[in-house]
Amino acid sequence: MNFADRLAAAVQRTGSVTCVGLDPRKAQLPAVIRNSVADESADAWAAAYTQFCKEIIDVVKDIVPCVKPQAAFFEQLGPAGMVALGQVIRYAHGKGLLVITDGKRNDIGSTATAYAQAYLGAGDRSPWGSDSLTVSPYLGQDSLEPFVKICDQREAGVFVLVKTSNPGGGLLQDRETDGQTVYQRVAALLTELNQGRIGECGYGPMGAVVGATYPEQLVAMRAAMPQSWILIPGFGAQGGAADDVLGGFDSKGLGAVVNSSRHIIFAHEREEFREKYGDAQWQQAVEAATNQMNQQLGTIVKV
Numbered sequence: 087m088n089f090a091d092r093l094a095a096a097v098q099r100t101g102s103v104t105c106v107g108l109d110p111r112k113a114q115l116p117a118v119i120r121n122s123v124a125d126e127s128a129d130a131w132a133a134a135y136t137q138f139c140k141e142i143i144d145v146v147k148d149i150v151p152c153v154k155p156q157a158a159f160f161e162q163l164g165p166a167g168m169v170a171l172g173q174v175i176r177y178a179h180g181k182g183l184l185v186i187t188d189g190k191r192n193d194i195g196s197t198a199t200a201y202a203q204a205y206l207g208a209g210d211r212s213p214w215g216s217d218s219l220t221v222s223p224y225l226g227q228d229s230l231e232p233f234v235k236i237c238d239q240r241e242a243g244v245f246v247l248v249k250t251s252n253p254g255g256g257l258l259q260d261r262e263t264d265g266q267t268v269y270q271r272v273a274a275l276l277t278e279l280n281q282g283r284i285g286e287c288g289y290g291p292m293g294a295v296v297g298a299t300y301p302e303q304l305v306a307m308r309a310a311m312p313q314s315w316i317l318i319p320g321f322g323a324q325g326g327a328a329d330d331v332l333g334g335f336d337s338k339g340l341g342a343v344v345n346s347s348r349h350i351i352f353a354h355e356r357e358e359f360r361e362k363y364g365d366a367q368w369q370q371a372v373e374a375a376t377n378q379m380n381q382q383l384g385t386i387v388k389v
């Protein structure tokens with residue numbers, strides 16, 4: 087089954103459009119894990135990140151369709167961190183979750199092929215074999231072709247940066263040429279690349295990233311890319327709310343997943359959960375925050 091159909095099935099199975107972002111940070115790990123780190127070595131922190139992410143996966147595996155490990159936090163630890171990233175991806179797969187690795191990778195076509203194989207390929211050639219990868223479009227169509235190819239071969243998917251959630255993204259993405267913005271041009275390219283690749287759910291493997299922090303543009307991008315799944319970051323910690331993401335969904339409640347990282351994985355720090363669960367019961371805080379997000383989204387999206 088292609089990635090688009092697998093994502094649709096996972097959303098329908100769990101009744102959730104929440105994607106839990108796995109962004110481990112040393113200073114925000116629950117004390118019980120932070121205090122167990124034996125020394126300041128990368129190996130010790132990598133083991134802590136793995137444990138933290140595995141425990142989150144155990145909590146959310148039946149209540150969300152997918153997780154999104156953020157490669158940056160693992161890379162920060164060097165080789166040990168990248169081993170940990172592979173372990174987390176495999177663990178999530180073992181628990182039945184789809185994995186969207188957030189790496190924002192790309193390069194000239196011949197190098198992009200290596201990224202595609204590393205993150206979406208098969209077996210030993212893919213140490214971080216995920217279901218999907220975030221990809222930059224700024225090297226042009228030839229840089230996206232290797233990802234299109236591997237999506238066809240491996241039934242994988244990509245989420246290409248269209249309109250990112252950060253305040254400064256407009257500097258380049260909102261630039262106009264030939265009567266359209268850069269992000270509109272990227273959206274049109276994704277629609278072209280999805281041609282002939284549409285699954286039973288009506289979507290193809292070439293997805294898009296559009297931030298919850300730009301609700302008007304999200305509505306326009308839903309219309310411009312009727313066959314692209316949209317990954318919507320920026321919910322929660324960046325200020326995006328349920329009403330802001332409504333425009334990303336189709337009439338069946340499909341077509342988008344909404345990511346939240348800090349507000350879920352560090353829920354033990356949030357005022358509303360801190361007193362009830364505290365640091366010691368941080369997993370219950372993760373569960374409560376995930377259920378809360380599912381409910382908030384459930385009131386606007388029926389799947």
Ligand SMILES: O=c1ccn([C@@H]2O[C@H](COP(=O)(O)O)[C@@H](O)[C@H]2O)c(=O)[nH]1
Nearest residue numbers: 156250251252319320323324346347348
């Ligand atoms: O436009 C984008 C693209 C990616 N991200 C990533 O999503 C998460 C958001 O984390 P929060 O803690 O929920 O803010 C993080 O990994 C970003 O690198 C994004 O925010 N915006």
